[in-house]
Amino acid sequence: MEYFLQQLVNALTLGAIYGLIAIGYTMVYGIIGMINFAHGDVFMIGGFIALIGFMICVVLGLGWAPLAILLVLLLTMAFTAVYGWAIERLAYRPLRGSFRLAPLISAIGVSIALQNYVQMAQGARSKPHVSLVQGGFNLYSANGFDVRVGWLQIVIVVVTVALMAGFTLLINRTALGRQQRACEQDMKMASLLGVNVDRTISLTFVMGAALAAVAGMMFLMYYGVIDFFVGFLAGIKAFTAAVLGGIGSLPGAMLGGLLIGLIEVFWAGYFSSEYKDVAAFGVLILVLIFRPSGLLGRPEIEKV
């Protein structure tokens, strides 16, 4: 029981990070029907920018954790959003209207380019980071086993939930979100109604990158280490989460992220941590076989 609770706490934290990344996959897929394989690397970039941000805070002597975290959060989101915007503008928009695989190949290219760029600029060795948020409390103790909840875990879950709630509101309640959903359903028609489709797509990438940046920062703080290659695995897991929840569905991405976090952590906790990735990807295969449209996804509707 205690062990189970502890794993649950860990799983929620990991699931939150996956969920934030998965939103970027699902939104881009929803609007232009493309899997942005560079998204995992945008997450990695976010982690590095956060690392640099924290260092700047140290240099400036900003020791008070909440302020430093908030500053770094905003900085990371802003800079990573620029990356997201630039990637779309340079690598995907020129290929719009080309054959379907073209942007996909371009995305893989961007992914490799980003990895190599960071490897050159930051070095190949992993960078350590001492988290500003230390400690935690005992949630529950029994049989000599303490269920520990780190303050950092709470920060991660709270920030994630707040971002997801704000984001859901943005999509469902504002003119911007309405225009995004309209583009998702019929881009040409939206354009005929005066919606600037190119700008809407750019904004989608910007938002996806900003959320991935938060995930990158959380990842850095949680694991205390980052290297140029972390985006690959995390990106593919988040992609799995998006497919599991139903790609194109926003609540699906959040739910999928949570489930992948749960599966991975519990598999590692009860069976074998060597095979945790196998478990996560096994789920992807099962979903693709038995429920291709995902848990919350609607079956593909034929567009006329």
Added chain:
Amino acid sequence: MTAPLIRVQHLTMRFGGLVAIDNVSFEGAPGAITAIIGPNGAGKTTVFNCITGFYRPTVGRLALNHAGGEFLLERMPGHEIARRAKVARTFQNIRLFPGMSVLENLLVAQHNKLMLASGYSVLGILGVGGYGAAERAAIDKARGWLERIGLLEHADRRAGELPYGSQRRLEIARAMCTDPVLLCLDEPAAGLNNRESAELNELLLSIRERDKVGVLLIEHDMSVVMTISDHIVVLDYGRKIAEGAPAQVRGDPAVIRAYLGEDETTPEAAHG
């Protein structure tokens, strides 16, 4: 007579070796209903596609005039045609946003105003500025249109769930919510029964009288075309074969030949 709202000059559209439209010129007056008729494959929809930026014409000029100036449509991207030249259109096959609510469909059409008022939603989220007021005005306008087309009680249903005739009316209302000066309707009466097409006539006449919007109408249903059109342009095989007032066009030998055919083509025009 005032300057024409839209002036189509020497419009030619070739797809490879196929000439879909061949040197067609006509004008549409402001606040008037101009019908474009002709047998299937005459190039009617292609004319619309050129006007609304789907196609770049091979040759020709499409000039639109309104208080905001003159716009050469053949040079503008699609969303600019809607926003600056103020042209709206509907399609033969319905293209609503089926997963969004009826009301939202009408709000998307007004989004430019909303985006400006909300500072691209940034201020909207923060609750600053006139965003709330702009959003309320947009909703009021949308509800006004829903009342006119008799769909007010269905405002929160998904657009895809509405019956066919209602979807057609909603599509016209959505086009009108963009505040157009020119409304291009592609077979709005297709698939409607007699009662529904009579309602459509009412709606189109009210758009002409109340909103003073010029209408370009492609239609096969002659009960609609002959009743409400001010001016009719007849196309056949991509060429203009006649033009004039309804009575004039009805008696034109070239038109009768195109519809009834020298080579026994069926008069599809009668039922579309």
